[in-house]
Amino acid sequence: MKSLTEHLWFEVGKRRDYLNITPQIEALVKKSGVREGLCLVNAMHITASVYINDDEEGLLADYDEWLEGLAPHAPVERYRHNNTGEDNADAHLKRQVMGREVVVAITGGKLDFGPWEQIFYAEFDGRRRKRVLVKIIGE
Amino acid sequence: MKSLTEHLWFEVGKRRDYLNITPQIEALVKKSGVREGLCLVNAMHITASVYINDDEEGLLADYDEWLEGLAPHAPVERYRHNNTGEDNADAHLKRQVMGREVVVAITGGKLDFGPWEQIFYAEFDGRRRKRVLVKIIGE
């Protein structure tokens, strides 16, 4: 069994943003030499998500507005977590809707994707350096 | 390490539906010959989900109504994604609530399930052919 472990670092300039990280993951699959296996990609921070969906500008705006409706940032006092001095309770909630991780099949040395699948890093509490973990196992 | 890769095709006759695909997955686990390992099942399209829950008619109706409340289909103009000519933005949102994939343990050559766990394909933008990927690795 082969394995590869890499951490990708991101520093998003605003509170929330959605980054297509598919090219970086594809490069790591190639680097791993794995032909058949699984690729785990997960946020290592609990106010961010890794998810798979479409890289379409309108959809990213729809996600952002929808998540803000489901778990509004303000008023920050509405969340008990923010009594700790944080203002990011909403980010912990939004991340649960979008998920922590994706597991993608590797077939014939490549990510086994449908026609529009793209891997995104979703930041809900940015303006600091945060990591994504990529773990590949297989043969 | 053994591995097996299969694509299951579905064409759902209406916009939204919920299909129990457990028997197909069980057959693929058997075919793989894997006794101890992991089985990844994921939607390959970004307006559909694979999830695990109960095969109970009332619950499926509850899911459908609840998801329509969280991310209504109409008016389609409320979503920027639909400016591209699509009318399926809501399907991209519903799919995030229900998830893209499940990873199920294989123990003793079988899906290692609790008493009521069933694997579902949830279609949120049907009336065309779409795929699910099954990837099994182990020994």
Add this chain to the structure above:
Amino acid sequence: MKSLTEHLWFEVGKRRDYLNITPQIEALVKKSGVREGLCLVNAMHITASVYINDDEEGLLADYDEWLEGLAPHAPVERYRHNNTGEDNADAHLKRQVMGREVVVAITGGKLDFGPWEQIFYAEFDGRRRKRVLVKIIGE
């Protein structure tokens, strides 16, 4: 390839609760002897979740209130699933928001975690014995 399969049992005294199960999972990773691999942790019951987020009391209260807002328990008659004699339809919905499972990388014999990641068992229909499955594969 090594593998380890264990079931953890829980009996939560009230309807809903959130238990940090990270120490139990860490002990199983050690027991497995796996240095590089994947650790799947999933609820075996369909009214409970396994998820990763912060072990902070205020946040746990925020999650509970937020989930009750998204999928209220009462009136129980609002859900068709409850016509079966159950009163736990809301628990099936809440569990979909928080997720069934997590897959965590094992690197150098340990869970490869970010600074605040903790594994939680979320119970949405307690007061009876329920299980979590831990499956570890790797080398």
